[in-house]
Amino acid sequence: MTVNEESLQKHYEWKGKIEVVPRCKIEDRHDLSVAYTPGVAEPCLEINRDYSKSFELTRRGNLIAVITDGTAVLGLGDIGPEAGMPVMEGKCALFKAFADVDAFPICVRSKDVDEIVRTVYLISGSFGGINLEDVAAPRCFEIERKLKEICDIPVFHDDQHGTAIVVAAALINALKVVGKDKSARVTICGAGSAGCSIAKHLLNLGFSDVTLVDKDGIVCEGEPWLNPETEKMAKITNLRRLKGTLADAMRGADIFVGVSAPGIVSEDMIRSMAPRAIAFPMANPVPEIMPDLALKAGAEVVGTGRSDFMNQINNVLAFPGIFRGALDCRASRITDGMKAAASYALASLVSDEELCAEYIIPSATDKRVAPAVAAAAVKAAREEGVNRI
Secondary structure: OHHHHHHHHHHHHOOOOOOOOOOOOOOOOOHHHHOOOOOOHHHHHHHOOOOOOOHHHHHHEEEEEEOOOOOOOOOOEEOOOOOHHHHEEEEEEHHHHHHOOOEEEOOOOOOOHHHHHHHHHHHHHOOOEEEOOOOOHHHHHHHHHHHHHHOOOOOOEHHHHHHHHHHHHHHHHHHHOOOOOOOOEEEOOOHHHHHHHHHHHHOOOOEEEEEEEEOOOOOOOOOOOOOOOHHHHHHHOOOOOOOOOHHHOOOOOOOOEEOOHHHOOHHHHHHHHOOEEEEEEEOOOOOOOOOHHHOOOOEEEEEEEEEEOOEEHHHOHHHHHHHHHHHOOOOOOOOHHHHHHHHHHHHHOOOOOOOEOOOOOOOOOOOOHHHHHHHHHHHHHHOOOOOOO
16 A cells, blocks of 8 residues: 555544543542532632633643644645644644644634634633644735734744744754855745745844745745735845746755745756755655755755655654743743744754764654753743743
8 A cells, every 4th residue: 555545544444643531530429529510610710710720720731722724735725624634633643742732623614814813712712822734825924913913822833933943953954064154045935834934034043145936936026926925025035136937046046945836946956056055845745856856966965844755854843842842831922032942952953973964854753852842942932031930
């Protein structure tokens, strides 16, 4: 069987990848009285007196809502919220496996920004954090922004920020391998949620020369096809004021990051890059250029989003630890500082002795990852004063 065929068979067997299990024993009348009525009235009254106790007296303090509208599921596009449920359940399973964070999938039947925002806000009192997942751009930017304004718990769009954290960590180490620094020219293909967030995160980390490319061409001020988000990005990227195609943007670039579409990068485009180039073609399941072709064309360091190639750049390296840290210090939000700290913590797990072109980022199954990212996130949250414990 192929992996896809085996996965379908297993999903029929599993009938869901997560389940709810009690943390208290209910074996006799006394247990029932303590866990439920009449004893449960006391914690209810305690929370009524002090809202913050809801994080201590219920599972809320360790519970994340994984929210989707089903409009950008993996590489499958707008397949609907119910069809996105296997991915959301998988995300919840990863939260638990890697960071002991409980998570629950919630698939919302709406594409209306305000309706989604209102729905998530109304249920936010049951959770310690909100993980937005597989929501299409540019709507995802507005949904996240509005939720951050009204929710008193962290709101984190993983397709944006999780991707950015891991890409930055991989680049920090890849630059060491090729002997370059943050003045390197970066070309990012894909100006949706992931691409825009990667660009912003790299700029926050001190990268100085970042150019975004969308399906219509290089993102540049004055282009008539820009949407509100890419208009903002045009003001802070593409300092050379390049215009043209992806090939134009890649010529002379030190770094290529792809979060776009399969097969759109040729060997000639890789050859046109600067010597000792770094290429991260991360479209899934088929990257912008296959790793062997990128290496053959002269790229020195190559990473993809796939687990069957070296240097897998995967969000699972970021989101379990980031939320573990946010919950542990009861952060009110996840800041740029916390994201930066997560990138550096992740990069630091590859020692100077281990670092090479084939190993720039830890494995997704490396048990050190979530604790290291969580500790870095907590430290940054306390430095920035967004912690509540």
